[in-house]
Amino acid sequence: MALYLLVLGVCLLVMGAVLLVLMTAGTPRYRTEPKDLLALFDKALVSQVSETEWNAIIGYPIRHNEYLDGVRRRAAHLMELHGRRWLIAQGKPLLNHEGQAELQALRDHLAAHTALHQK
Template sequence: MALYLLVFGVCLLVIGAVLLILMTVGTPRYRTEPHDLLALFDKALESKVSETEWNAIIGYPIRHDEYLDSVRRRAAHLMDSYGRHWQIARSKPLLNQEGYTELKALRDHLAAHTALRQR
């Protein structure tokens, strides 16, 4: 009987500790910031971005900043219009030449907007 109570007490203690930890730990949050988009655009312009990385950042809505979300939507539209999904595996550019030019302009616009905002 003593062994039963000891095992029951240890299990109760472990389960209680796990529940306490789970109740006090907050939900992790990920916020896409301008520097995240700029880094992604730089990697895309250098043809060093994977399609998975592109989709992970561009496919996630940005709810805390309407301007950043519009940039994200524009980048998604560029991928839909000018993307070359089948060429990424062969280390080819993510976008064709016209898409590359538009992405560079979008990147420069975001960099200028971010610089103005930080002043």
């Protein structure tokens, strides 16, 4: 009987500790910042980005910053117009030449906007 109570006590203690940890742990949040978009655009311009990485950042809305969400939507639109997803596996650029030029302009604009707001 003592062994039963000991096992029951240990189980209740472990379950209570797990429940306490789950109740106090917050939901993890990922906030896309300008540096994340700049790094993604740089990788896309040198053909070192995967489609999964592109979709992970560009595919989800940025709710904490309307300007960054506009940049994200513009990049998604560039992919729709100029994207060449089927060539990524061959090491080719994510976008065609016109899309690369527009992405470079978008990247430069974001970098200038970020530098202006950091001053």
